[in-house]
Amino acid sequence: MNESALVEITRKWVEDVVVGYNLCPFAKRELVRDRVRFVVTDADNEESLLQALQTELLRLDDEPEIETTLLIHPHVLQNFTDYNELLSAADGLLTYLDMEGIYQIASFHPDYQFAGTTPDAAENYTNRSPFPMLHLLREASLEAAIDSHPDVDGIPPRNIELMNKLGAEKMRDILAGCMKATENPGE
Template identity: 40%
Template sequence: MTVPATTPEQVTGAMHRWLERAVIGLNLCPFAKAVHVKGQVHVAVCSASAFGDVLEALDAELTELLAQDAEQRDTTLLVVPQGFDEFLLFLDLVRAGERLVSRRGLDGVVQLASFHPAYVFGGADPADPANASNRAPYPTLHLLREASIDRAVAAFPEAEAIFGANVAKLRDLGADGWAALGVGPA
């Protein structure tokens, strides 16, 4: 299901390609380009495949993100290339990560988003190209600063329209168009 890789460098390279070609290239997230260009996106690769170990890595990345000024590190992608190929198992990990954020008292400070090569929105057909808006080469936990989200949304007056525009764009692109990007499964 995931893109094969043998080293953290290969995983990081695949994630940067996805970020540049899909997220920024297709403008799936109009806020991503600015932080990427400024070098404020940190990609961390977690080689663990057990829940507890991944949650420890997530906790460490939370600490590291908040220890740095947003001008240095605005967001973190924690990539988990092993052990979470099954989408439903990954969703359990996401829920555990959200509980970790809450236990640390970081609700309203940090938001946890997620990406997965087999991402399917609730009730959607797995073959719907719109699912690609949350598909990445590897299972990924995305730590976002709420303050940065608030600033970005304030600068983008119709932020609620992003999802609908992405659905239309990805359906027009189709599975073959997504595959041509070379960023992972459609």
């Protein structure tokens, strides 16, 4: 799959799932303003992925017009356990670059599984994406959005309730529909 197809599928997922179901009430504004950077890395090992992550963190520092970046890495860390283990190295990179408290890394993966849930639990779909990716967020923007939201603590339980209501089968179908985004352009 080429880079533009990977970006198109990911954008459709953000539009249809993240924004469409209001999983993140802060996402729509930045998507509409075209301040979300979608970038695909050809990294095929953890070291090259961490290098791509560093490049994107430095880009955020240099380009304030980019609010957030989705670093899509389809060729590495397909296994969720391996992916999850990399997250501590990603946080370590923030510390190494002296960017802790400036940026935050959120995690999305096709097989995302919250601790204490079964692999087929619908609530896992709040963080399930078409491809493994790292979401780079500006801490100051996130804090401002949280401060202006009337019930930020209610977001996770509302999302879990919504996913459980929709069910894992429906969410699998929705995610599969996003994967077909490049098959039927304009639909």
